[in-house]
Amino acid sequence: MSREALITGLGFITSIGNDAAAVVASLREGRHGMVPWDYCGNTAVPIKVAAPVRDFAVDSPSWRDWTWPARYSIPRETLRGLAPHGVYAFCALEQALADAGLARTDLTDGGTGLFCASAGSAFMLHHHLAQARASNYERGNPMGVVSSIAGTLNFNLAAHYGITGAVTGFVSACASSSHALGYAMDEIRLGRQTRMIVVGAEELNADTLLPFAPMRALSTNINPATASRPFDTARDGFVGTGGAAVIIVEEASLARKRGARAYAELIGWGQASDGHSVATSHPDGAGLHEAMRRALRDAGVTPAQIDYVSAHATSTPIGDRAEALALRAVFTATDAHPAVSGTKGLTGHGLSMAGAMEAGFCALALRDGFTPGNAHLVNADPACEGLNLPRESLSARPALILNNSSGFGGSNVCHVLRRAAVKKSSSRPNLHHA
Amino acid sequence: MPNPSPQPPPSTPTPNPLAKFPATIRASHERFLSTRDVAALDAVVLAVVLDHQPAHAKKSGEMIAPDTARLIADLGFDSLALAEIVFFLEDLYKVTITNEELMRITTVGELRAFVRTKVAATRGA
Numbered sequence: 001m002s003r004e005a006l007i008t009g010l011g012f013i014t015s016i017g018n019d020a021a022a023v024v025a026s027l028r029e030g031r032h033g034m035v036p037w038d039y040c041g042n043t044a045v046p047i048k049v050a051a052p053v054r055d056f057a058v059d060s061p062s063w064r065d066w067t068w069p070a071r072y073s074i075p076r077e078t079l080r081g082l083a084p085h086g087v088y089a090f091c092a093l094e095q096a097l098a099d100a101g102l103a104r105t106d107l108t109d110g111g112t113g114l115f116c117a118s119a120g121s122a123f124m125l126h127h128h129l130a131q132a133r134a135s136n137y138e139r140g141n142p143m144g145v146v147s148s149i150a151g152t153l154n155f156n157l158a159a160h161y162g163i164t165g166a167v168t169g170f171v172s173a174c175a176s177s178s179h180a181l182g183y184a185m186d187e188i189r190l191g192r193q194t195r196m197i198v199v200g201a202e203e204l205n206a207d208t209l210l211p212f213a214p215m216r217a218l219s220t221n222i223n224p225a226t227a228s229r230p231f232d233t234a235r236d237g238f239v240g241t242g243g244a245a246v247i248i249v250e251e252a253s254l255a256r257k258r259g260a261r262a263y264a265e266l267i268g269w270g271q272a273s274d275g276h277s278v279a280t281s282h283p284d285g286a287g288l289h290e291a292m293r294r295a296l297r298d299a300g301v302t303p304a305q306i307d308y309v310s311a312h313a314t315s316t317p318i319g320d321r322a323e324a325l326a327l328r329a330v331f332t333a334t335d336a337h338p339a340v341s342g343t344k345g346l347t348g349h350g351l352s353m354a355g356a357m358e359a360g361f362c363a364l365a366l367r368d369g370f371t372p373g374n375a376h377l378v379n380a381d382p383a384c385e386g387l388n389l390p391r392e393s394l395s396a397r398p399a400l401i402l403n404n405s406s407g408f409g410g411s412n413v414c415h416v417l418r419r420a421a422v423k424k425s426s427s428r429p430n431l432h433h434a
Numbered sequence: 435m436p437n438p439s440p441q442p443p444p445s446t447p448t449p450n451p452l453a454k455f456p457a458t459i460r461a462s463h464e465r466f467l468s469t470r471d472v473a474a475l476d477a478v479v480l481a482v483v484l485d486h487q488p489a490h491a492k493k494s495g496e497m498i499a500p501d502t503a504r505l506i507a508d509l510g511f512d513s514l515a516l517a518e519i520v521f522f523l524e525d526l527y528k529v530t531i532t533n534e535e536l537m538r539i540t541t542v543g544e545l546r547a548f549v550r551t552k553v554a555a556t557r558g559a
Binding site: 064065075076077080131135138139140141142143 | 489530
């Protein structure tokens with residue numbers, strides 16, 4: 001496969017910033033997005049911290065109550081079909097298109113596809129079903145399905161933008177948007193599409209997050225400054241976040257033809273499953289280990305060439321340990337010592353959106369030349385012995401990054417990103433810098 | 435940034451579907467409920483229609499749809515948007531509108547007349 005897949009546009013609506021510049025500042029300076037949070041007005045619920053998106057109000061089931069930053073214009077006929085996280089996704093996509101220098105009219109010729117990932121909106125589904133049940137299913141909101149079920153992002157965004165290429169959604173829990181990005185890369189490499197838009201989004205509310213509490217997956221730490229601390233011995237679960245991340249991937253010749261600047265090149269990906277437990281990681285991270293090996297093989301690089309690993313690291317006791325063991329097996333065992341960090345220490349865990357968000361962070365790190373650190377890490381778990389876990393972000397300029405994701409059922413997905421080559425024939429100042 | 439107020443449980447009914455409509459429309463709704471004045475009902479139906487009209491089909495400055503305006507051909511609605519109007523009215527007036535009834539409605543005037551009849555029959559006013 002000779003076609004190269006370049007990242008030419010990014011959009012972020014996240015707990016650490018609502019555009020690339022804010023996200024870079026937060027990643028470099030270690031500014032986290034966690035705050036004290038009241039999910040449902042019940043003090044008996046022990047989950048007291050979350051990482052909300054700022055400048056949006058989408059906590060009502062009625063689109064009439066929603067507000068978002070004034071720079072985004074969402075037509076009402078589109079808005080009425082969206083879930084709350086669809087509003088985030090819409091804004092992140094608008095941002096990514098502007099970043100890539102694309103207009104809506106560029107998306108309609110069949111060359112562009114759209115891969116999305118969210119768990120759907122449990123909140124909207126609950127609302128619409130309650131409404132339907134109140135009339136014993138005699139009445140219901142016609143937009144109830146498309147604004148609720150998994151797929152709501154691709155239904156709405158494809159229709160709004162008139163996208164006529166490959167459009168689908170991915171559902172592998174916390175690996176979902178990593179699957180979307182991996183398969184998007186393949187669409188480009190196989191020559192099926194020349195441009196892919198990858199969207200990951202989730203909403204932060206009781207219906208999406210609190211069902212993780214009975215699984216004992218959420219942190220009960222009440223201190224926003226330490227609740228999410230991947231790889232630390234005192235970690236006790238993840239902190240929820242919402243938002244959206246959008247990545248625009250283009251085939252290199254198309255990108256060059258229209259003078260687009262590339263953040264990074266996607267040079268490989270791999271996936272492998274644990275085949276072990278419905279919800280918890282394999283104790284040795286066996287599936288993730290294999291997924292990393294497959295991604296590196298696909299990219300044609302050795303462990304020693306990787307400068308930085310963006311770990312999945314959600315701050316759960318079992319998951320982080322499994323990932324640490326898998327990382328040691330791939331890297332430490334071959335005397336490779338890339339910097340490893342979990343940015344969920346800053347952002348919280350965005351579930352389906354996490355993989356695309358973090359791939360976006362990797363693209364920023366490659367473009368701007370920095371390596372995110374491990375926020376809130378004080379005492380590294382002994383399982384991490386031998387891993388290079390910088391506390392602070394480093395000014396070290398990575399050239400090759402591995403991005404890890406793991407989801408329920410032991411789905412593991414890894415991407416390899418490379419700093420975009422500066423072509424001598426078209427060397428121009430990097431105007432991408434916001 | 436503590437969240438200002440936790441969200442209500444989603445099963446809580448929307449307090450007032452017309453909450454975001456102009457005060458004159460909410461007043462018309464109240465007037466209809468207390469007096470059964472069908473002119474007041476007409477005003478609400480028209481406001482609900484215009485509220486759901488796609489932005490791309492709106493002519494600048496045009497706020498009134500005549501009774502003869504066809505919902506799909508003239509006002510730019512699609513079948514899903516019509517279903518949304520019907521659901522909104524069903525929810526507001528606690529009536530159920532069947533597909534057959536819906537398919538007989540093509541103009542604003544027919545919708546208004548239909549809602550008058552339907553609401554009157556259901557409420558026994």
